[in-house]
Amino acid sequence: MTRVVIAPDSLKGTISAADAAAALADGWASVDPDARLIPRPMADGGEGTLAAFAAARPDAARMPLGAGRSGDPFWLLLPPEPGAPRGTAVVELAATCGIERVGTGRPFDAGTEAFGAAIAAALDHGVSRLVLGIGSSASTDGGAGVLTALGARLLDRAGAPIAAGARGLLDLERVDLGGIRELPETRVLTDVSNPMTGPRGAAEVFGPQKGLVDPVVRARVDAAMGRLAMLCGLDPATPGTGAAGGVGGALVVLGAELLPGAAEVAGLIGLAEAIAGADLVITGEGAFDGQSAAGKAPSHVAALARAAGVPVALVAGRIAADAPLQGFAAAVSLTELAGSAERSLAEPDRWLRAAGADLAARRNGRRGAGD
Known part of the structure; x- marks a missing residue:
C-alpha cells in the first residue's frame, strides 16, 4: 500500500x-x-495557520470570539502536554484583522486591536503557551493595537489615547507599559526577517501592498514606528520586528520569541x-x-x-x-x-x-x- x-x-x-x-x-x-x-x-504563520493545526490536531478545540457565529474569528486550544500543562493557544492574526478579512480600503485606519483581544481571550482562559501566527497583516500600526488590547496606554500630546492604525501612530507622544499583561511562553510564527523601520522596514516594504502607496506618507509612518520603538525600549533594526506591520516588534517588547513559521508549524503538527x-x-x-x-x-x-x-x-x-x-x-x-x-x-x-x-x-x- x-x-x-x-x-x-x-x-x-x-x-x-x-x-x-x-x-x-x-x-x-x-x-x-x-x-x-x-x-x-502547512502554514508559515499567515492565513491558514489555524486550519493547518485543526486538520493535523483533531484534539484541538475551537474557541470562538464574540458571538461565535459562522465566520466569526476564533482561536484554537491544544490540550495539555509536557511544558504546557494548561494547554496551548494558537491565535492567527489573519483570522482576526488580516488583509483577507478587512481588505486594503483604509490603510491608515487598519489596526491590530482584534488580534490583541484574541490573545487576551486566550490569556483569560489560562493557557500555558501561546503560538501566534502573524502573517497576512492589513495594518502598519507597529503593533500599537496589540499593545493597547493587552493593557498598554499609547497617548498623544494631550494625554488622550491615540486612534487606531497608522493614523493614531502619527500622534503618539507617550507609552505607558505599566498595566501590560504578562505573557506565558510565546512563540511568534513569521516568515519575515525585516526590521521595523528603514528601507527594508514594515512601512517601506509592505506598506504599498496594504494601500500605503504615497512615499511621503510611508516616510511619516516609518518615523512614527521608530518613535514607538524608542518609547518601548526596542531596537527597530532587530530582524523580524517589521513583520505584520510592526506587530513582530510589539511582541518582542512583550518578551515573545520570533521563530521561522514553517519550521515551527511543522514541529507542532x-x-x-x-x-x-x-x-x-x-x-x-x-x-x-x-x-x-x-x-x-x-x-x-x-x-x-x-x-x-x-x-x-x-x-x-x-x-x-x-x-x-x-x-x-x-x-x-x-x-x-x-x-x-x-x-x-x-x-x-x-x-x-x-x-x-x-x-x-x-x-x-x-x-x-x-x-
Whole structure:
C-alpha cells in the first residue's frame, strides 16, 4: 500500500491549505484508491495557520470570539502536554484583522486591536503557551493595537489615547507599559526577517501592498514606528520586528520569541513523524519561484522529506523559470495543467484534483492524468 503525506501551503487568495490537501488526496485516490493518504496542510504563520493545526490536531478545540457565529474569528486550544500543562493557544492574526478579512480600503485606519483581544481571550482562559501566527497583516500600526488590547496606554500630546492604525501612530507622544499583561511562553510564527523601520522596514516594504502607496506618507509612518520603538525600549533594526506591520516588534517588547513559521508549524503538527516511513510527500503553494527556498513552507517540507530519504513532489499554481526545482521527484504547474492562469485560478480545487491524479498515475507507471 502506497503511503502519501500531503503537506501543501495555501494557494493564497484561491484555496486554503486544508482544502488544497483534500483536493490533492481526492485526485490521488481516483487513480490509487488503496493508497493511505495522510493530509498535513502547512502554514508559515499567515492565513491558514489555524486550519493547518485543526486538520493535523483533531484534539484541538475551537474557541470562538464574540458571538461565535459562522465566520466569526476564533482561536484554537491544544490540550495539555509536557511544558504546557494548561494547554496551548494558537491565535492567527489573519483570522482576526488580516488583509483577507478587512481588505486594503483604509490603510491608515487598519489596526491590530482584534488580534490583541484574541490573545487576551486566550490569556483569560489560562493557557500555558501561546503560538501566534502573524502573517497576512492589513495594518502598519507597529503593533500599537496589540499593545493597547493587552493593557498598554499609547497617548498623544494631550494625554488622550491615540486612534487606531497608522493614523493614531502619527500622534503618539507617550507609552505607558505599566498595566501590560504578562505573557506565558510565546512563540511568534513569521516568515519575515525585516526590521521595523528603514528601507527594508514594515512601512517601506509592505506598506504599498496594504494601500500605503504615497512615499511621503510611508516616510511619516516609518518615523512614527521608530518613535514607538524608542518609547518601548526596542531596537527597530532587530530582524523580524517589521513583520505584520510592526506587530513582530510589539511582541518582542512583550518578551515573545520570533521563530521561522514553517519550521515551527511543522514541529507542532508532527510533520516529520508523519513523513517517516512514507513512500512520497506532496507539497506546494500558489507561486513557486526563486524566493521560495528562503523559509517558505514547501522548501521546509521538502527538506524534511529529503532528511527522511522520502521523495517529494511539488504542486504549485505557477512555477517560475527561476524556481529551485532541484531535488523534487516531480513538479506540476496548475497553470500548465489547466492551460492558463485564469482557468487554474477560477477552479483551483478541480486542477489540484487533476494534479493529484497525475502524480498517482506517474507513480503507478501510467500516462499522466489530465482533467
